[in-house]
Amino acid sequence: QMDEKWIIISEEDRRPGAMTREQYILATQQNSLPRTEHPQFYPVGIYGWRKRCLYFFVLLLLVTMIVNLAMTIWILKVMNFTVDGMGNLRVTKKGIRLEGISEFLLPLYVKEIHSRKDSPLVLQSDRNVTVNARNHMGQLTGQLTVGADAVEAQCKRFEVRASDSGRVLFSADEDEIVIGADRLKVTGTEGAVFGHSVETPHIRAEPSQDLKLESPTRSLVMEAPRGVQVNAAAGDLKATCRKELHLQSTEGEIFLNADTIRLGNLPVGSFSSSSSFSSSSPSSSAARQTIYELCACPNGKLYLSPAGASSTCQSSSNICLWS
Numbered sequence: 001q002m003d004e005k006w007i008i009i010s011e012e013d014r015r016p017g018a019m020t021r022e023q024y025i026l027a028t029q030q031n032s033l034p035r036t037e038h039p040q041f042y043p044v045g046i047y048g049w050r051k052r053c054l055y056f057f058v059l060l061l062l063v064t065m066i067v068n069l070a071m072t073i074w075i076l077k078v079m080n081f082t083v084d085g086m087g088n089l090r091v092t093k094k095g096i097r098l099e100g101i102s103e104f105l106l107p108l109y110v111k112e113i114h115s116r117k118d119s120p121l122v123l124q125s126d127r128n129v130t131v132n133a134r135n136h137m138g139q140l141t142g143q144l145t146v147g148a149d150a151v152e153a154q155c156k157r158f159e160v161r162a163s164d165s166g167r168v169l170f171s172a173d174e175d176e177i178v179i180g181a182d183r184l185k186v187t188g189t190e191g192a193v194f195g196h197s198v199e200t201p202h203i204r205a206e207p208s209q210d211l212k213l214e215s216p217t218r219s220l221v222m223e224a225p226r227g228v229q230v231n232a233a234a235g236d237l238k239a240t241c242r243k244e245l246h247l248q249s250t251e252g253e254i255f256l257n258a259d260t261i262r263l264g265n266l267p268v269g270s271f272s273s274s275s276s277f278s279s280s281s282p283s284s285s286a287a288r289q290t291i292y293e294l295c296a297c298p299n300g301k302l303y304l305s306p307a308g309a310s311s312t313c314q315s316s317s318n319i320c321l322w323s
């Protein structure tokens with residue numbers, strides 16, 4: 001090693017461009033440091049199999065990104081994704097619009113479903129189509145089920161209204177069924193069957209058709225507080241029964257107003273020389289007697305008696321004993 005040398009420079013020697021003492025000392029020390037003949041170098045980075053693995057993973061990541069991008073573009077192309085929606089589904093300001101046939105595998109909750117103005121709305125299912133309505137508590141308040149065998153509605157009140165005026169045409173609840181149409185028309189061959197009473201202000205048959213009220217196994221009763229009126233304006237009125245026909249008026253009278261009143265098959269009491277009376281038909285005594293007197297028994301039975309100078313009902317009253 002070389003000895004350190006100190007050089008004193010006076011203040012007068014400090015001129016512009018002259019070396020200072022400190023700079024001179026540092027320059028002298030650098031020249032005096034030993035120099036090695038074989039310097040050592042340390043490599044920086046990744047080499048060998050680590051480098052190959054890193055390149056392989058980078059290449060694999062690049063291929064995966066390209067495949068994902070291609071699959072994303074293919075899905076967008078197949079599903080027809082657009083700015084407004086995907087496929088037949090379009091998102092508008094009023095809601096969601098579906099065009100064509102759509103299938104729902106899970107329950108669908110919507111507020112309103114309607115079709116276009118020029119096409120109907122079709123709900124189709126392989127089994128049943130069920131529409132449920134629930135309240136704010138989640139309880140079922142109404143249900144409409146369209147099945148293969150029947151259409152069932154479960155609700156407190158069922159109504160059918162007219163499309164133009166909104167008038168109730170049909171309504172049903174637990175207490176009554178109301179039909180609000182102007183005319184109730186039954187087209188079945190057996191007519192209408194009522195299990196209980198029927199209350200109506202008017203019953204009329206179709207033009208050129210007969211009106212028939214029938215009770216096959218029980219009696220037919222028509223009641224009204226102000227009377228029952230049966231009219232046949234252009235035809236006959238027939239009342240036929242198998243056993244007895246009762247015309248009864250508790251406080252009034254039975255008024256028969258017609259040009260001709262005929263009572264057929266009435267028994268006829270005839271007078272014989274043995275002072276006995278017999279019952280025969282009007283045809284057997286028509287040759288001998290042409291005028292008869294109508295008589296009535298205490299029980300209301302009517303019979304004919306040969307007319308005479310005076311009433312013969314008393315003489316023929318024995319016919320009432322055989323009735």
